Amino acid sequence: MGKRTVKNYPSPRLMQTIGATNQSPSEAIGELVANCFDARIGENKLDILIDLCDEKIVVSDDGKGMTDEILERAVCIAEDMSQFIERGENAKGHFGMGFKTSCSTLGKFYEIFTRPIGSDIEYHVSFDINDYSQRPSGADAWDVVIEDGPQTNNGPLNGRDHGTAFVIKSLSDKDIRASAVVAYLGEAFKGHIETGDSITVANDTGSYPAIPKVRAFIPGSKVPIDVACGPDNSLHIKGWVALDKQTHNDGLYGFNIYRHGQLVDSWNRDWFKSHLMTSRIFGEVEMDFLDATFYKQGLQQSEYWKVALKYMHEFLLPIVRASRSISRGGNINSPVEKKKIISALQSDYDIADAGPTDDNSESSSDDREKPESTGRSINNKVKTLIKEDVLILADGTRIPITLVEMTSNGHVNAPFDYIYNDAVDDEPMLQVVVYTDHPIFQGKDSQNTIRILATADAIFRVLIDRHGIDSHEAFNIKNQWILKRLESKDVD
Amino acid sequence: MGKTESLMHVREIWDNQNLTVFDKASDISAEYYTANLELASTAAYIGATPSELDALLSLSELDDDVLKKVSESNPPITTWMILASASDDEILAAVEELKDASQKRLTDNLESVEERLYTVMVQVAGPTPEQSLASIPCDVLLAMSKRAKDYKALSEKEINFLSSAGNYRRAGKILTNKQVKWVKDILSRLADAEVIKHNGIDSDQAMCDAALDALGR
Numbered sequence: 001m002g003k004r005t006v007k008n009y010p011s012p013r014l015m016q017t018i019g020a021t022n023q024s025p026s027e028a029i030g031e032l033v034a035n036c037f038d039a040r041i042g043e044n045k046l047d048i049l050i051d052l053c054d055e056k057i058v059v060s061d062d063g064k065g066m067t068d069e070i071l072e073r074a075v076c077i078a079e080d081m082s083q084f085i086e087r088g089e090n091a092k093g094h095f096g097m098g099f100k101t102s103c104s105t106l107g108k109f110y111e112i113f114t115r116p117i118g119s120d121i122e123y124h125v126s127f128d129i130n131d132y133s134q135r136p137s138g139a140d141a142w143d144v145v146i147e148d149g150p151q152t153n154n155g156p157l158n159g160r161d162h163g164t165a166f167v168i169k170s171l172s173d174k175d176i177r178a179s180a181v182v183a184y185l186g187e188a189f190k191g192h193i194e195t196g197d198s199i200t201v202a203n204d205t206g207s208y209p210a211i212p213k214v215r216a217f218i219p220g221s222k223v224p225i226d227v228a229c230g231p232d233n234s235l236h237i238k239g240w241v242a243l244d245k246q247t248h249n250d251g252l253y254g255f256n257i258y259r260h261g262q263l264v265d266s267w268n269r270d271w272f273k274s275h276l277m278t279s280r281i282f283g284e285v286e287m288d289f290l291d292a293t294f295y296k297q298g299l300q301q302s303e304y305w306k307v308a309l310k311y312m313h314e315f316l317l318p319i320v321r322a323s324r325s326i327s328r329g330g331n332i333n334s335p336v337e338k339k340k341i342i343s344a345l346q347s348d349y350d351i352a353d354a355g356p357t358d359d360n361s362e363s364s365s366d367d368r369e370k371p372e373s374t375g376r377s378i379n380n381k382v383k384t385l386i387k388e389d390v391l392i393l394a395d396g397t398r399i400p401i402t403l404v405e406m407t408s409n410g411h412v413n414a415p416f417d418y419i420y421n422d423a424v425d426d427e428p429m430l431q432v433v434v435y436t437d438h439p440i441f442q443g444k445d446s447q448n449t450i451r452i453l454a455t456a457d458a459i460f461r462v463l464i465d466r467h468g469i470d471s472h473e474a475f476n477i478k479n480q481w482i483l484k485r486l487e488s489k490d491v492d
Numbered sequence: 493m494g495k496t497e498s499l500m501h502v503r504e505i506w507d508n509q510n511l512t513v514f515d516k517a518s519d520i521s522a523e524y525y526t527a528n529l530e531l532a533s534t535a536a537y538i539g540a541t542p543s544e545l546d547a548l549l550s551l552s553e554l555d556d557d558v559l560k561k562v563s564e565s566n567p568p569i570t571t572w573m574i575l576a577s578a579s580d581d582e583i584l585a586a587v588e589e590l591k592d593a594s595q596k597r598l599t600d601n602l603e604s605v606e607e608r609l610y611t612v613m614v615q616v617a618g619p620t621p622e623q624s625l626a627s628i629p630c631d632v633l634l635a636m637s638k639r640a641k642d643y644k645a646l647s648e649k650e651i652n653f654l655s656s657a658g659n660y661r662r663a664g665k666i667l668t669n670k671q672v673k674w675v676k677d678i679l680s681r682l683a684d685a686e687v688i689k690h691n692g693i694d695s696d697q698a699m700c701d702a703a704l705d706a707l708g709r
Binding site: 175180182266386387402414417 | 532541542549568569570577578582603604606613616618620638639641643645647685686693695696
């Protein structure tokens with residue numbers, strides 16, 4: 001029996017494996033942007049630039065930069081930076097993994113350039129993931145070299161007296177969509193942008209500010225949230241919830257949850273039952289008391305979260321009920337029913353009627369779907385025109401048939417009809433007209449069957465109306481034609 | 493004039509074989525709308541189907557000079573509805589086609605005049621969204637899959653579907669009706685959410701434009 005102590009040095013390969021996250025490029029860049037906010041100088045507004053040009057990513061800010069001592073901590077794995085920076089517990093960075101994880105997700109080589117405020121020195125650190133992968137384990141395997149020198153005019157911080165820049169090269173995704181980054185950052189840092197901070201994304205085509213998205217809600221459905229729960233009402237939840245004008249089968253509904261102004265969870269639906277009928281519910285809440293995982297994707301299931309979950313489930317019951325009611329049986333298109341539902345909602349939450357045009361919610365005044373096109377064109381009304389099997393009567397009369405599928409726009413109150421050319425000078429011609437906007441076709445997918453039935457119906461009627469054939473004989477002819485038609489072409 | 497008199501007048505015009513399409517359309521629509529007649533009952537009274545009468549009334553909505561040109565080509569009744577649905581340019585192309593149509597009437601194997609007119613008009617109008625989407629380039633579908641992934645705008649199943657549809661097209665196959673329907677739904681939602689838009693800022697703008705063009709947006 002004996003015992004011994006083994007030196008337990010994590011393998012430097014960890015630098016590579018921490019980059020194997022499911023973060024999208026936008027989310028990884030968002031993590032670097034979050035670090036910028038921790039470097040805010042007092043209450044100064046920040047100017048953050050994300051440059052995607054030249055096959056590299058540069059995220060730079062005009063914050064206070066990092067001193068030599070702070071930088072030493074920042075480059076260490078899993079160092080809790082909130083212990084060392086001014087913002088303390090309000091800092092977004094807590095786990096000391098954010099920028100390493102995100103940079104490793106984005107590329108194989110990254111650098112930090114930082115100019116501390118009040119100093120004329122610029123510090124520089126670089127990380128080569130391939131180099132780390134090849135290092136043997138050991139006490140010095142994690143060594144980081146910090147260079148310092150005078151500020152230069154040709155680096156990523158050019159033009160900034162102080163601040164920090166992350167530069168990522170050897171990118172994993174060499175074709176990052178700048179628009180996706182702009183859209184994500186606009187949502188993720190909505191609170192910061194709305195209070196004056198600036199986030200700009202540049203690519204080869206220009207520079208674009210991140211702007212929060214404006215959504216269209218049902219007027220009067222926006223409910224403010226300003227509640228407290230938990231021990232001594234210490235858990236403060238602030239924000240709003242509203243009903244979208246449309247249901248979502250794309251999963252893009254629920255709550256965006258922010259912590260200290262940063263999006264930590266998108267489309268969270270833990271507080272109500274996820275269903276198409278509840279898919280109008282959209283809201284935003286600030287929950288600063290939450291912990292966040294080091295990559296800030298998904299909430300930790302803390303006791304505080306469980307308390308909030310129970311509270312918000314109860315709080316949202318009226319709007320869940322309203323979402324179900326308004327999505328049921330065409331109520332969304334009934335102004336009377338909609339008004340009743342919204343009035344009940346406002347009564348439940350004891351809020352005043354916001355009026356017909358809710359704040360930032362209206363892009364148009366009605367709920368009707370946009371018309372496909374206002375111009376007249378064959379493609380807007382006629383879906384297709386095809387030749388059907390010719391009809392040959394017992395006396396040898398040939399009746400060629402075409403079938404046209406088109407919209408009636410309510411003019412003809414029938415699913416199908418016919419047009420018959422019996423002009424003396426012309427060969428007879430039967431045209432079957434299928435009105436695809438008739439309710440009978442909504443949700444159906446057996447186009448071929450519908451064509452056959454419509455043609456059969458037209459044959460039946462034209463034989464009686466125009467050829468004076470007895471209805472029983474016409475019925476038999478029609479059915480024989482259907483059988484022949486079924487033999488000649490497959491039905492869906 | 494009462495409704496009964498109006499109906500009789502409409503039937504008289506409808507049955508008159510010597511009137512041009514222009515005269516029929518103008519006179520019947522004037523009577524129909526002045527007397528506030530109803531389509532189904534009027535059609536039954538004059539011995540026409542609702543669609544036949546609706547086709548003539550729709551023709552009357554064309555500008556007079558366009559309707560005159562249509563009328564001069566003496567189009568068969570089975571072309572009225574599609575002509576009335578078309579733009580002026582599409583109609584003028586159809587009228588040209590009608591000029592020699594009398595020699596090419598339908599047989600079992602030849603195109604009917606209705607088919608030929610429709611083909612000519614679609615050529616002028618450009619293909620329908622469904623037709624465009626059925627043959628949408630594979631690169632466009634793959635680029636849209638990448639965008640949806642970057643934006644996290646679709647479910648994983650839908651993103652994978654766009655990729656597989658792209659590979660299907662890469663093999664030179666035309667998308668099936670079901671695939672087209674799904675592609676149309678997905679791309680429409682991406683367009684509604686402004687994940688794809690004209691005048692964007694990304695390197696795949698040409699692909700976005702192609703997707704929007706296929707949707708007819």
